[in-house]
Amino acid sequence: MPESGSGVISDTLPRARLIDGRASAARLRAEVARQVAVLAGRHGVTPGLAVILVGDDPASEVYVRNKGRQTLEAGMRSFETRLPASTTQAELLDHVARLNADSAVHGILVQLPLPGQIDELAVIDAIAPHKDVDGFSLVNTGLLAARGAGMIPCTPLGCLLLLQEYLGKLSGQRALIIGRSNIVGKPMLQLLLREHCTVTVAHSRTRDLAGECRRADILVAAIGKPQMIKGDWIRPGATVIDVGINRITVSSPDGPRQRLVGDVDFDAAVRVAGAITPVPGGVGPMTIACLLRNTVTAACAQYQIDASSLID
């Protein structure tokens, strides 16, 4: 029975496996907390993460609050700097320089986006590369591209860990990344190449995006356009990683309400894909868990502790 007469799709149709990012992130955070306890007990080291928030963007506020809470829950030290939207570039660079010099701080993150008067790239490159837990600096970008090493940006790292957990080895898979941002698309390309995928990066000028999607065994959507990727663009059985977090207004019996959706039309895609991340509860929780993991990696490197000696 493909469809009921009312237009409601029957629940007897196959549904993709749900990739449970909340559960994976909880396991990763527990492992990080265990490593933090070992670092403290065996080496007397407590990793510290400093986050700088400039301005009062509501979404950034939520992210920064969650980062601080989860940092403390993992047993690490959390340092928060909140600066007004009028902060000058020189003032922000001064804060970064102070954190670079602070031996209790092992990781530094400047929440993006920054207000227009500040040159984002200059600020990112002012963070000491060994404390750059976002992995956005030129040094870490170059290390990932040329050597498959360095600090790996948290969202693409989270996507990779989910793909490996659900698919195992990725070698030979045909992957399509939609979006070419420095935060997700470009580092995702490097990570999937490192895993021996055949990778295509699509973007706003790509011709026949639907056709590109239909060839992909793995689809990573990171474009920030609500529900843009349609169900019939997806190759049957493909694995879909939806990085988008978009707020839309939908009507309900109680009037209009806000809802979070991804870049993929989930309700249609879940009938075609083999596995798919929901929004919320997919990639999102993995990003902060990977940030905590990167902070432990950074702390280990700063004390010449072999991070693999902490792994269970």
Ligand code: GUN
């Ligand atoms: N804004 C949105 N995502 C990110 C991220 O991964 N790192 C930082 N610093 N800012 C962001």
